[in-house]
Amino acid sequence: MKDTVISKAIIESFFKKLRNSLEVDVAIVGAGPSGLVASYELAKKNFRVAIFEEKNMPGGGIWGGGMMFNEVVLEKELENFLKELDISYAEYEDLLIVDSCHFASALIYRATKAGAKLFNNVSVEDIAMREERICGVVINWGPVKKLGLHVDPITIKASYVVDGTGHPANIVSLLVKRGLMEKKTEFPMDAEIAEKFVVEKTGEVFPGLLVSGMAVCEVYGGPRMGPIFGGMILSGMKIAKMISERR
Numbered sequence: 001m002k003d004t005v006i007s008k009a010i011i012e013s014f015f016k017k018l019r020n021s022l023e024v025d026v027a028i029v030g031a032g033p034s035g036l037v038a039s040y041e042l043a044k045k046n047f048r049v050a051i052f053e054e055k056n057m058p059g060g061g062i063w064g065g066g067m068m069f070n071e072v073v074l075e076k077e078l079e080n081f082l083k084e085l086d087i088s089y090a091e092y093e094d095l096l097i098v099d100s101c102h103f104a105s106a107l108i109y110r111a112t113k114a115g116a117k118l119f120n121n122v123s124v125e126d127i128a129m130r131e132e133r134i135c136g137v138v139i140n141w142g143p144v145k146k147l148g149l150h151v152d153p154i155t156i157k158a159s160y161v162v163d164g165t166g167h168p169a170n171i172v173s174l175l176v177k178r179g180l181m182e183k184k185t186e187f188p189m190d191a192e193i194a195e196k197f198v199v200e201k202t203g204e205v206f207p208g209l210l211v212s213g214m215a216v217c218e219v220y221g222g223p224r225m226g227p228i229f230g231g232m233i234l235s236g237m238k239i240a241k242m243i244s245e246r247r
């Protein structure tokens, strides 16, 4: 029966992907722009990368553009990056403007094409820690978290973990709640300061744990920003550079 062959193909292929991702170089939590760019840059350099995204649809805050006007803005300095990924854009005064659906799908495509393994519908509910260093993530199905089901998770070993969970900085919060580190909270909107702030502060916050994208503002008290994404891209690139330099 063809239907069982289809089922078998899906099951075997998925479990091979999961089995091969039980030990990775980098586990990225959250498939928003910063996490996807970090994944793309690292996978390009042959790092073993797994991205865990608790929602069905990866892409985080990209899709909605600004107030559902599905366009996002980037700074001119990102032009070469857009060209490298073959992303269509237009110039607008001293900025670049990109269709948000085109942008989200391009980042997902490029990250996975470069070799990063993307697990959507999978939530990181905890971190693994050994000798005071983060050494992996504890995962469960996204719907298990959403429905509050009492189901135990499984563990992925990773040399580095990246908190790319956006505004709530969910992974850092797991350490904060245990008194292992402190964080501030995101400040009110100021795109100009926020973009520079995010890039400058992107980096390691705890041994083995790096923070990218808007989670940086939550950790260090930087301002939030709207649908301007240059800082997210540069943050993802910085994560990849920092990890590569330690190889």
Ligand code: 48F
Pocket: 029, 030, 031, 032, 033, 034, 035, 052, 053, 054, 055, 058, 059, 060, 061, 062, 122, 123, 124, 125, 164, 165, 166, 167, 170, 212, 213, 214, 215, 224, 225, 226, 227, 228, 229, 232
């Ligand atoms: O928020 P998000 O898009 O991350 P980002 O890279 O980009 C921020 C911008 O989209 C925008 C902005 C800047 O212009 O203000 O908001 O910082 O994506 C974060 C992703 O992480 C997922 C969440 O569903 C989203 O897709 N996520 C959050 N917590 C978890 C998670 C978790 N515990 N496990 C797995 N995924």
